[in-house]
Amino acid sequence: MSSPELRWRMARVLGVSAALLVPLFWVPRIMAGDLLSHVYNAWLSLELKRQPVPGLVTAWQYSNVLVDWVLTGLMEVLGPVWAERLTVAVCVLVFFWGAFAFLAEVSGRAPTHLIPVLAVLAYGWVFHMGFFNFYASLGMCLLALALLRRRSGWARGLALGLGGLAVLAHPHPVLAAVCFAGYRALAERLTPRRRAGLFSLSVVGLAVVPLVLRRLTRTMWDPEQFFNALGVDQAWVFGRAFGWVSLGLLGVWGVWLVRRIREEGGRAFVERPEVQLYALGVVAVVALPTAVVMPDPPVVLSFIAERLSLWVAVVGWAVVGAVVPRRSEVVLVSAVAVLFFGLLLREHRALYRMEKDMGQVLEQLPPGQRVVWVAPLRDERVPALLHLIDRACIGRCYSYANYEPPTRVFRVRATGPNPWVMHRYEDVVAALQGEYVVQAQDAPVWALRACSGGRLVLGGPLREGELARPRCPSERP
Known part of the structure; x- marks a missing residue:
């Protein structure tokens, strides 16, 4: 790659990244649900460090903690406002470019036409719930999956390092990434008929898991999980107006899906490991419980299906990422993204x-x-x-x-x-x-x-x- 081409590519990356971070600065504070609690507890941990009180401690844990560590460390130096901004900015960029790299690897081309879609997913339901440990972990896992497909040792070493950091953030995306990589590696070695058998066996396994969980603990399942199954729920953040964003994205995705099936052939399309993994993700969102009640301490591990739907959304767009979009479709996707961010600004x-x-x-x-x-x-x-x-x-x-x-x-x-x-x-x-x-x-x-x-x-x-x-x-x- 020539130096002018490299500089032009880097300029585009920086331009997209800068535009992506605008919603973090259009009001004086970031509005993202649970983030406010995490910022408060980062401050509370510093207060405990200065003034210990009986009955309240700062404990060590190996996961669901990476973003909190970053928040606390930056807060000591920069204060809560800029600690929050910098931490969230890094999380958004990690997720967006991790998803972009994953889509590029699966589709075999740079998915520039999907940048508006990825921007919507980056500021979707998971972001606004403030689940940033999960969010950052998923971004790192997506990037690691893209790197694993390269044959160089440094790329695979970096992928393993990202996996280790992702565990510190949240274990669920790591488990999903391991299953994805393992299934794809195994499926690529099988004949189409045996690959169909692997898919069927996996569906049965997903059906058995909730039965086992019900035996071991109390679980919760919600009919709304059918709505989460395709991943378009990620765009439905606040009121009903956001439903039009979800419908717009679903319509474009459906058109591109039909086109990919026609171009590739129905049988060849469904035999692709990525398509089968997308289908398994849909089954997992519907079949698995969305909440599991842990008895000691008594706490609910909730929003499992809703979080998993973000993974399903990224994989779903990856399976149609190779489509060559028409100009009208690019305009429509961009218009849907503009509507989404306009509604967000108001909220x-x-x-x-x-x-x-x-x-x-x-x-x-x-x-x-x-x-x-x-x-x-x-x-x-x-x-x-x-x-x-x-x-x-x-x-x-x-x-x-x-x-x-x-x-x-x-x-x-x-x-x-x-x-x-x-x-x-x-x-x-x-x-x-x-x-x-x-x-x-x-x-x-x-x-x-x-x-x-x-x-x-x-x-x-x-x-x-x-x-x-x-x-x-x-x-x-």
């Missing part, structure tokens, strides 16, 4: 306004107070308001009903009663629903609630026996 502005108002209300309190947030329920796939109190409390107060420490599966863990956070998960759930009655060890505590019109009402200081749910002006005494 992000509204969420930031509420967080800003919340910060102004909390500034009225003396420093170091405990505050419970009665989260309003909205008819959206992402509970965007659930963790607003967490980030708003940084440097001001303690989010007393933060869910992470009492689950004891994150770094900061509540081992017993303490002055900063509830130590029982069932109390956290009750507090978020406005049903928690203040106990002796809690008092004094404040409660914050959003009433109609977005008005915030602060109640307290609450004493033992009082309901942690301030009354809205429209409610009768």
Whole structure:
């Protein structure tokens, strides 16, 4: 490759990367669900480092922790705002370019026509739920799968290194990547008839897994998993308007799928290992439980199908990635992406306004107070308001009903009663629903609630026996 061509390619990569990061800067703070809780707990871990308190510890764990480590390390140097921005920016770039490399390897060509689709997936449901350990792990796994197909030793060594980092982030994408690589390697060595037998055996295995899990523990299955199966649910983030984005992407994908089948031939197409793996991913999303209840500590491993659908979405676009798009289709895909990001900007502005108002209300309190947030329920796939109190409390107060420490599966863990956070998960759930009655060890505590019109009402200081749910002006005494 000549130097001018290399410089032009690098310029395009930098240009796409810069454009991709714009949504992280169009409002002063990043709106991404669980991220707010992770930022708060990174700050809380630094507070524990400076001032240990009984009943609250920072524990060691080998997985579901990489992004939290990065957040904490950057926060010590740059503060919470830039620690959050840089961490999320790296996660977005890792996922996007990992997915791009994976699509290029599967389809055999640079999927530049799929850049708008990958941008939507990068800011889809998983991003807005704030599952960044899973998100970063998936990006690294996709890049590792692309590198494994190269014959050079350095590429395979880098792939293994990425796999190790991915384990530190989240184990589920690593397991999916190992299954993907193993199935493809085995299928490529089999005749078409035996490959069909391998596929059938794999389907049976996926059907058996939930039966075994039901024997060992309590599981949950939701009919909505059929909606998750094709991966288009990732574009449906907030209200119903996002459904048009999902329908638009599904329509384009369907047109390209039919074209690929006609070009390649139906039999040859379904015999491709990648197509079979996509079908297995669809089966897994529908068949596997979306939640598993762990008895000790009592916690729910949730959103399994919803997270897996992001993997299915990437593989689904990979199997049609070799299509040569018509100009009208490229325009349509771009228009769908523009609609998606336009809707996101509107939602992000509204969420930031509420967080800003919340910060102004909390500034009225003396420093170091405990505050419970009665989260309003909205008819959206992402509970965007659930963790607003967490980030708003940084440097001001303690989010007393933060869910992470009492689950004891994150770094900061509540081992017993303490002055900063509830130590029982069932109390956290009750507090978020406005049903928690203040106990002796809690008092004094404040409660914050959003009433109609977005008005915030602060109640307290609450004493033992009082309901942690301030009354809205429209409610009768």
